[in-house]
Amino acid sequence: MEGPTPSSAVYYGSLSIHAGCFLLLRSAxxxxxxxxxxxxxGSLGAATAIFxxxxxxxxxxxxxxxxxxxxxxxxxxxxxxxxxxxxxxFVHLVGHACFRLLQFLSAPNVLHDxxxxxxxxxxxxxxxxGYLERVTSxxxxxxxxxxxxxxxxxxSILDRFVVDPFTRLAGHLTRLxxxxxxxxMPARPLAADVAEDHDE
Numbered sequence: 500m501e502g503p504t505p506s507s508a509v510y511y512g513s514l515s516i517h518a519g520c521f522l523l524l525r526s527a528x529x530x531x532x533x534x535x536x537x538x539x540x541g542s543l544g545a546a547t548a549i550f551x552x553x554x555x556x557x558x559x560x561x562x563x564x565x566x567x568x569x570x571x572x573x574x575x576x577x578x579x580x581x582x583x584x585x586x587x588x589f590v591h592l593v594g595h596a597c598f599r600l601l602q603f604l605s606a607p608n609v610l611h612d613x614x615x616x617x618x619x620x621x622x623x624x625x626x627x628x629g630y631l632e633r634v635t636s637x638x639x640x641x642x643x644x645x646x647x648x649x650x651x652x653x654x655s656i657l658d659r660f661v662v663d664p665f666t667r668l669a670g671h672l673t674r675l676x677x678x679x680x681x682x683x684m685p686a687r688p689l690a691a692d693v694a695e696d697h698d699e
Contacts (some may be wrong), residue, residue, distance in 0.1 A: 513596035516569050520576045520592050527585050537581045544577030550651055557647040562603075569599050 523530070523540065530537050548571050555567030572595045579588035632640065646652070 513600040516573060516599070517576075517592050517596050520573060520580065520588070523577065523580050524585060524589060524592070527580065530580070531583075537583075541578050541581030544574045544581060546574070547571075548574030548578065553643055553647045554650055557644060565599070565602055569595070572599075 530540070551567045551570035551574060555564050555571060558564040558567060572591070576588050576591050576595070579585075579591060635643070
């Protein structure tokens with residue numbers, strides 16, 4: 500696996516993903532008076548954290564897994580900001596930025612480190628059983644797995660409710676534009692047609 504350059508790891512791993520949270524922290528005095536906005540931000544942050552937390556568990560490559568794990572933490576930071584825990588959110592933001600930077604820079608070495616661990620203990624480490632596996636039934640885990648693999652069916656939802664309506668609207672606007680152009684600027688006769696008219 501090819502790793503990111505240090506500059507892109509700094510930018511994508513710690514700066515760009517946390518910029519929205521930092522701006523939300525900077526606008527905290529405004530959020531104090533906007534209860535509905537705080538509630539909406541908290542709800543979206545919680546939904547993002549849950550969605551990304553489930554999705555990160557089924558990713559097959561390290562970079563995608565890190566990206567969804569970072570999205571999970573950003574959702575939690577937004578929830579902290581919405582609840583008014585500004586100091587906790589700031590410490591979480593700075594700590595998470597440093598930790599993700601380290602993870603993005605060391606991502607190419609994960610397999611090498613795993614093989615070194617296997618060689619040191621003489622066998623493959625047993626997979627750990629997470630909290631979700633202990634508290635959910637097999638049927639619910641399969642449904643969550645399907646949702647996570649399909650990334651919450653967001654592609655089909657966006658296609659149906661965003662892309663298709665805009666495509667239809669663009670088609671209607673194209674036909675309207677053509678009709679208006681034809682009405683305002685009638686088609687000019689071609690030079691050959693004008694020459695034939697003069698010959699007659």
